Amino acid sequence: MVMLEKILFLLCLASGLAEQPCEKDALDGYKVRLSIKTALGDQAYDWDENEMFLFRATLAFAMRTFNKGQDYDVADIHVCDETPRVSFWFVVMSPDNTTLVDKAEVEQAIRLSRHRINSAFLLTDQTLEFLGILPTLAPPVNPDVPPWLIVFGVVIGLVGAGIVFLLVSTMRQRRRKKEEDAEDEGDEEGIQVKELNHRGGCEDMDGINNKAFDDDRFTQM
Structure with missing residues (x-):
């Protein structure tokens, strides 16, 4: 029992x-x-x-x-x-x-x-x-646009910006050079005009006749 x-x-x-x-x-x-x-x-x-x-x-x-x-x-x-x-x-x-x-x-x-x-x-x-169980990682987010396409777009954008910058810089340099050349030409023309005026003045001074000596009334003495 x-x-x-x-x-x-x-x-x-x-x-x-x-x-x-x-x-x-x-x-x-x-x-x-x-x-x-x-x-x-x-x-x-x-x-x-x-x-x-x-x-x-x-x-x-x-x-x-x-x-x-x-x-x-x-x-x-x-x-x-x-x-x-x-x-x-x-x-x-x-x-x-x-x-x-x-x-x-x-x-x-x-x-x-x-x-x-x-x-x-x-x-x-x-x-x-x-x-006792570590938190799980969040599932990766799949973007609508592939990452490589984003990188490619950024690179192309930087290249395009660089090309535009070079073109603008070149145009500015050419414009500045033309302005400097025009100023230099203006200065040279001014110098030539001054030289011509100076030479003309000297010739006029050399070519002046004294009418007082040419008058017979004064030369018959």
Whole structure:
């Protein structure tokens, strides 16, 4: 009789452990912390059983996506040690409900579907934290215009600007040279005119006749 009671106790204990595989600081578990009010402010929603169901469903989705062909379900995601400030622990059971899934495998599945999990709760890596899992990098943004085309356009623009600058500089230099040549020609003409005027004055002075000496009235003395 005593042996039978021990057997029944062990069976109940084993059944209880099977039903509650999650515990705080579990080796294959992760702690989750949500900052809903910090992220959404006045638009923050209340965390309740429906939100927890959605979380377990997104985790099951992540495990299915990572392990193709394995049908994980909400029942395979076990949660425990939940607090009002929205933090809790969770572990993942295999689809046959016999073993806990390795922690490293759970991490890879979460990282693969992290953006889908965040989107489901309108949160980010900083406001929906899987403690122990580094935040994922944001997916690269694909610009409408290829980067090489942008670089090519910048180079062509610089080359065009350089050509225009050279043309304008050349035109200015030619114009300045013409103005200087015109000034030099004007100076030379002025010098020539002055020389001609000077020579003409001298000739007039040499060619002047004294009419007083040519008059016979004065020469008949």
